[in-house]
Amino acid sequence: MEAFFDYLATSFYNTFIYQNRYLLFLEGLGNTILIAIFATLIGVILGILVAIVRVYSAQTGKLKWLDWICSVYLAVIRGTPTVVQLMIAYFMIFSFIDNTILVSVLAFGINSGAYVAEIVRGGILSVDKGQTEAGRSLGLSAATTMRSIVLPQAFKSCLPSLGNEFITILKETSVAGYIPVMDLTKAADLVRSRTMDPFFSLISIALVYLVLVLGMNAIFKAIERRMAKSDRR
Amino acid sequence: MIDVKNLSKTFGDNHVLKDITEHIDKGEKVVIVGPSGSGKSTFLRCLNLLETPTSGEIWFEGTKITDPKCNVDMLRRKMGMVFQHFNLFPHLTILDNITLAPVKLKLATKEQATQNAMQLLGRIGLADKADTYPSMISGGQKQRIAIVRALAMNPDVMLFDEPTSALDPEMVGEVLSLMKELADDGMTMVVVTHEMGFAREVATRCLFMDEGSIMEQAPPEEFFSHPKNPRLQDFLSKVL
Numbered sequence: 001m002e003a004f005f006d007y008l009a010t011s012f013y014n015t016f017i018y019q020n021r022y023l024l025f026l027e028g029l030g031n032t033i034l035i036a037i038f039a040t041l042i043g044v045i046l047g048i049l050v051a052i053v054r055v056y057s058a059q060t061g062k063l064k065w066l067d068w069i070c071s072v073y074l075a076v077i078r079g080t081p082t083v084v085q086l087m088i089a090y091f092m093i094f095s096f097i098d099n100t101i102l103v104s105v106l107a108f109g110i111n112s113g114a115y116v117a118e119i120v121r122g123g124i125l126s127v128d129k130g131q132t133e134a135g136r137s138l139g140l141s142a143a144t145t146m147r148s149i150v151l152p153q154a155f156k157s158c159l160p161s162l163g164n165e166f167i168t169i170l171k172e173t174s175v176a177g178y179i180p181v182m183d184l185t186k187a188a189d190l191v192r193s194r195t196m197d198p199f200f201s202l203i204s205i206a207l208v209y210l211v212l213v214l215g216m217n218a219i220f221k222a223i224e225r226r227m228a229k230s231d232r233r
Numbered sequence: 234m235i236d237v238k239n240l241s242k243t244f245g246d247n248h249v250l251k252d253i254t255e256h257i258d259k260g261e262k263v264v265i266v267g268p269s270g271s272g273k274s275t276f277l278r279c280l281n282l283l284e285t286p287t288s289g290e291i292w293f294e295g296t297k298i299t300d301p302k303c304n305v306d307m308l309r310r311k312m313g314m315v316f317q318h319f320n321l322f323p324h325l326t327i328l329d330n331i332t333l334a335p336v337k338l339k340l341a342t343k344e345q346a347t348q349n350a351m352q353l354l355g356r357i358g359l360a361d362k363a364d365t366y367p368s369m370i371s372g373g374q375k376q377r378i379a380i381v382r383a384l385a386m387n388p389d390v391m392l393f394d395e396p397t398s399a400l401d402p403e404m405v406g407e408v409l410s411l412m413k414e415l416a417d418d419g420m421t422m423v424v425v426t427h428e429m430g431f432a433r434e435v436a437t438r439c440l441f442m443d444e445g446s447i448m449e450q451a452p453p454e455e456f457f458s459h460p461k462n463p464r465l466q467d468f469l470s471k472v473l
Contacts, residue, residue, distance in 0.1 A: 128318075128320070130316055130318055130320040131320060131322065133283055133314075133316070133320065134314075134316065134320035134321075134322070134379075135322075135334075136283070136306075136309065137281060137283065137309055137312075137313075137314035137383075138309065138310075138333075138334035138382070138383070138386060139306050139307065139309040139310035139334060139338060139386060140306070140333075140334055140337060140338070141306050144337055148333060148337060149322055149333075152324045153322075153323065153324050156324065227324075229366070230323055230324050230325075230326075230366040230367075230368060231323065231366070231368045
């Protein structure tokens with residue numbers, strides 16, 4: 001028994017304390033959060049734009065070529081693995097960018113945009129057509145009607161799926177280490193390879209991801225509650 | 234005020250409106266009745282271009298609104314519309330439902346719009362609902378607020394698309410009496426409805442539509458007591 005605790009203590013020391021290895025974990029955590037937040041932002045902006053183009057094109061028959069570009073984007077992004085996209089971004093498309101964190105933000109953001117686009121498109125389509133007609137009949141432009149009337153309601157109905165997508169982005173950043181980025185998973189893997197002892201490095205980052213996801217869940221529950229304010233009877 | 238010339242509308246092979254020519258004067262209260270599928274709602278929705286006519290012209294206050302260069306949004310400010318299913322904005326409070334368009338279109342400041350909205354709500358006895366959401370009020374209240382929302386734009390004409398058809402029977406009266414008040418104030422109104430009592434009492438002119446055409450039109454007394462068209466006679470015998 002005593003030998004076991006000795007092992008734990010040594011392992012913990014080697015994983016976190018020795019050579020200030022905890023700093024490596026902290027750096028990884030910071031980068032993971034940084035990449036996740038900005039990739040989410042890009043994903044949301046890109047996703048909303050693509051969704052609006054697709055809905056607008058389907059309803060009016062205009063912007064056919066832009067709609068076609070969006071379809072290709074969705075097919076390619078959703079049809080290929082994220083890691084492959086990340087490596088293509090690093091070695092080919094964005095090879096002129098030195099900042100690898102920026103490259104992974106772009107890669108994950110562009111990846112997420114495709115999924116967000118379909119979620120938002122579903123949300124927009126779930127809003128009753130009468131809402132648009134009511135907005136337009138008051139003299140509001142198509143754009144104002146979309147922004148002030150349709151999107152807020154669409155956002156509300158796709159919030160659960162959107163939350164799911166944001167959680168997926170956070171976890172997917174764990175493959176960022178395929179290019180030279182020190183994210184949380186890469187940091188743990190580096191330490192593991194030095195200590196030759198996987199226990200603390202892997203279990204600790206698993207816990208960190210879990211806590212982050214639970215935190216995001218709580219935030220989304222709160223937003224959903226807030227937005228349900230208008231349908232209480 | 235509204236001039237419709239040779240208006241036709243097709244959905245695929247379905248000829249919904251067939252070559253309709255009609256004129257509506259300022260101050261008129263035109264009630265359109267007819268069996269379902271007769272094209273009456275489509276006709277009404279063409280007037281503010283919620284449906285795009287397949288052919289023909291519509292003129293409103295001297296502007297040819299079917300012209301592709303016509304600014305549809307400007308025209309719609311002057312044409313209020315009330316829908317069968319109310320179409321209040323569920324994510325906004327009653328007050329914001331009413332002030333949204335005037336404020337977004339910069340026709341009034343937030344304060345002016347609020348003041349105007351409260352005055353309108355006071356008139357229909359719903360000022361205490363200003364800060365609640367549409368899901369918390371009854372159907373009749375929703376439809377009266379939808380009417381007020383349209384009125385907040387100071388329209389020159391109000392279009393009603395079966396405004397009482399989605400209501401529980403006991404709520405129909407409150408909506409009709411508000412519409413009657415509006416009529417008494419001199420508003421120009423075009424109403425598609427199944428409420429024959431309202432048509433008889435408020436209309437200055439009744440139109441009977443069937444199979445995409447206006448089959449007969451007359452002042453209400455004549456329309457209801459001496460219908461000439463056999464289809465109208467048949468229709469009235471079923472609904473009266």
